Amino acid sequence: MAQLKAGYLFPEIARIRNAHLEKNPDAKIISLGIGDTTEPIPKPITDGMVAAAAALGTKEGYSAKGGYGPEAGQMELRKTIAEKLYKGTPITYEDVFASDGSKCDISRMLQMFGSGRKIAVQDPSYPAYVDSSVIMGHSTGFNDAVKQYENITYMPCGAENDFFPDLSAAKSAELIFFCSPNNPTGAAATRAQLTELVNQALESGSIIIYDAAYSAFVGNPDCPKTIYEIPGAEKCAIETCSFSKYAGFTGLRLGWTVFPEALKFSDGSSVRQDWTRMMGTSFNGASTVAQGAGLACLTDAGLAAMGDMVAFYKENAAILKRTWEEMGYKVYGGTDAPYVWVSFEGRDSWEVFTEILDKTDIVTTPGAGFGPAGNGYVRCSAFGSRENINEAARRLKESFSK
Amino acid sequence: MAQLKAGYLFPEIARIRNAHLEKNPDAKIISLGIGDTTEPIPKPITDGMVAAAAALGTKEGYSAKGGYGPEAGQMELRKTIAEKLYKGTPITYEDVFASDGSKCDISRMLQMFGSGRKIAVQDPSYPAYVDSSVIMGHSTGFNDAVKQYENITYMPCGAENDFFPDLSAAKSAELIFFCSPNNPTGAAATRAQLTELVNQALESGSIIIYDAAYSAFVGNPDCPKTIYEIPGAEKCAIETCSFSKYAGFTGLRLGWTVFPEALKFSDGSSVRQDWTRMMGTSFNGASTVAQGAGLACLTDAGLAAMGDMVAFYKENAAILKRTWEEMGYKVYGGTDAPYVWVSFEGRDSWEVFTEILDKTDIVTTPGAGFGPAGNGYVRCSAFGSRENINEAARRLKESFSK
Incomplete structure (x- = not known):
């Protein structure tokens, strides 16, 4: 245990998010951070x-x-x-x-x-x-x-x-x-x-x-x-x-x-x-x-409902991917996965994470949190309501267009 | 893992119970073995x-x-x-x-x-x-x-x-x-x-x-x-x-x-x-x-319902304790716990366990399964319906009275 260099990534990010909220009590935070599902469980289930x-x-x-x-x-x-x-x-x-x-x-x-x-x-x-x-x-x-x-x-x-x-x-x-x-x-x-x-x-x-x-x-x-x-x-x-x-x-x-x-x-x-x-x-x-x-x-009903849910999140991923691409970023993932991996080549990913949070009240995950080769990227999770994903896209375009 | 001398106790006992059932397909097994609850969860809960x-x-x-x-x-x-x-x-x-x-x-x-x-x-x-x-x-x-x-x-x-x-x-x-x-x-x-x-x-x-x-x-x-x-x-x-x-x-x-x-x-x-x-x-x-x-x-309703449930299992324990005592055994526990600990001094507990199963179709737990000092004892769990506990008491009296 003593060898661990830092707290587990997601509780750390939750801590930073809460600190941000304390400083900016009116912030309408959108979380594209931890990959946590947001849609209710379908009725057959x-x-x-x-x-x-x-x-x-x-x-x-x-x-x-x-x-x-x-x-x-x-x-x-x-x-x-x-x-x-x-x-x-x-x-x-x-x-x-x-x-x-x-x-x-x-x-x-x-x-x-x-x-x-x-x-x-x-x-x-x-x-x-x-x-x-x-x-x-x-x-x-x-x-x-x-x-x-x-x-x-x-x-x-x-x-x-x-x-x-x-x-x-x-x-x-x-x-x-x-x-x-x-x-x-x-x-x-x-x-x-x-x-x-x-x-x-x-x-x-x-x-x-x-x-x-x-x-x-x-x-x-x-x-x-x-x-x-x-x-x-x-x-x-x-x-x-x-x-x-x-x-x-x-x-x-x-x-x-x-x-x-x-x-x-x-x-x-x-x-x-x-x-x-x-x-x-x-x-x-x-x-x-x-x-x-x-x-x-x-x-059968459960499988169909799960298929709909996955399709919904994939559409979210497509929206996020398109948003970053339209702004001129290199973007990976987001077609066979609920994660969009955005390149900020040459930049420190925790610094980018902080800048995104400060400018847009959006929580992402810094790539370096997943290992040293993740530095230079941030991860955007596609789990969210459509309304939040669209609003996130709007805010990102406002502040991060190249 | 390689150091472990035997399988985990309760799956082992489940295995023996199933083997007994295979040999005696008509056996009406009563489990006083693993401490597993049997009564439905109360309605307020x-x-x-x-x-x-x-x-x-x-x-x-x-x-x-x-x-x-x-x-x-x-x-x-x-x-x-x-x-x-x-x-x-x-x-x-x-x-x-x-x-x-x-x-x-x-x-x-x-x-x-x-x-x-x-x-x-x-x-x-x-x-x-x-x-x-x-x-x-x-x-x-x-x-x-x-x-x-x-x-x-x-x-x-x-x-x-x-x-x-x-x-x-x-x-x-x-x-x-x-x-x-x-x-x-x-x-x-x-x-x-x-x-x-x-x-x-x-x-x-x-x-x-x-x-x-x-x-x-x-x-x-x-x-x-x-x-x-x-x-x-x-x-x-x-x-x-x-x-x-x-x-x-x-x-x-x-x-x-x-x-x-x-x-x-x-x-x-x-x-x-x-x-x-x-x-x-x-x-x-x-x-x-x-x-x-x-x-x-x-x-309040949940706590009351849990109290009733605990009282029910304690009454089961009292029945089992009394049964063994009336047959002349030294018995411990069973008043502040759902377990009755019966002494078969000088005997091997796995042997006693097998004898109880063979003669009465009742599953207990051999004391040695809990450590070497448990040898010479068997554990009877008080988790069971009243009907099963009474029937277990009857069968035990029939076969194990001293």
Whole structure:
């Protein structure tokens, strides 16, 4: 813990936002900061959730789903996830573990793998990978000169390499974090790129921790929605995903992680079996009401409603992307992801973040918060009401047109 | 992970139960095994929960409580817990962190404290303390001769010491797990005993991790419901608690852990601040619907309903206790806890467990599953319908009368 250089990114940003509000009590803040959903949960899904909640008040309902559930999740939910989201892949329901979210699973995974592992991450990347690794003792300290933690391999992803890293840096890594569509850059990896990643991991004996939290936003048919579309991935990859961004479950807490049966440690023992033991010891199942809501998500009506919601946020992303482009900025992401990654080449991203907040009362996220290669960029999240997104576009144009 | 000698206790027992059912498909199994609540959640509480769920379908409700909540829990819930359950103690709402349960918090705590800590536990005790410690690298291996993990101090608690340990063994411990009312022995520590514990921790610089999951069952006015009734505890103790056994939230997942402001590491830095960072990195808040239900628990109607539920389970415990006593067994616990701890002195507890299952189709928990000093006992949980408890009593009398 003592090695961590700063507070976790998003609480830090919330602190700065609150300080700004204190100084400017009349500011009408618009948050394009943390990727937090804003639209209500669609009715077919809330109906399922309300029914799950009400059932806990009845003798029958409580005895069916009221007590301790299996740590891996309700069988019906695991089966439905496997059937609706992993059809045509080698994944079975026994590989699917429901949980209270990817962030929590990532921390538990790093705990399971034990300290001192060689870890590689995309740079920039979702800060929980590195921060959880540091807490779990996978790093030996912070190197202030390069703004990187020791013993963690940072693989730069920028405009110069089309946001896909030079994987050769990760050849000796035991664990490779890879997020696609990427948070924060919005880049979705293609089938060819993921095949390269999988092949290298198979060759080097690395385990990929594949974060697919934004896979619902993939529109490009050349970009897989799950890594298990790539042959061999079931032997080298864990995939973690979530209902948060699909269905507005950020506060409800429901995700899942896939540990394929074929994934083994170098001694041939089962990773899935260790995960089962890990979950049994440190977790007691996702909230039964959240699991009921998750099941409702995967009905035909639920899937359709989620599709509408994702389309809505994608339209927001398109508006933001267009806005920055029209102002003359280089912009990445925003087509297969809810994040728009804006280049302010040569500038310090915290400074740009502050300037945007001061001039427009809009909260973004400074790219450097995701790793040193994120400096020079800011991330704009497309989660917001249409009204707020349009108003944000107006304010940005007023103050940041080149 | 590799150091763990066996699967986590309760999934193991579920496995044995299922095997028994396969061999005896007509068996009418009664579970007095895992301490899992069986009665529906009372109406004033499900009403609150249903309202919280339904609100997520509305624009207003979603924007109030739908997105990422604070990792430490909704302010209103933290304030209400502090006000209703810690009045008259030094604890403020800022010290209270809501979560998805004590078991999960225990694992995160052991992660936060870093590996290689000197840990002391009551023996027997809730298996998550030791298992999570082993996973986190606080032990160096298992000593088969004494059935204990190395580098963990086991403090035996048995009839011979009235289930309160000789604390001198824990003088060099950095972390002391203490559970009262105790799981599995059912013993509730008195004010004098807890004062001894707190004073020693203050003197030795140990941190107590006090598990108060069963405090609602305390009837004896000489036994505190929270360790913060003891002067100085706020300087040496973390307290973890849960709605699970109060209100039937085992599947809903809502608990809390108290990190008092006055609790410092030996270098004077704040433990609460590290916990805040830990939760920010590895957790995203308890499910908002569970938090809504938790708030409903703490209204006057909710508190009254929880009181009725606890009284119901206590009556179950009294029935079980009386049953064993009438058959001539020495029985402990069961008055200030939902657990009845039955002595089978000189016998192997797994053997007794199997005999009970084979003869009566009743699942109990073998004492040895909680640590070596638990051998010679079985734990009977009082969670069950009255009908099942009475039927269990009848079957036990039929097969186990001395």
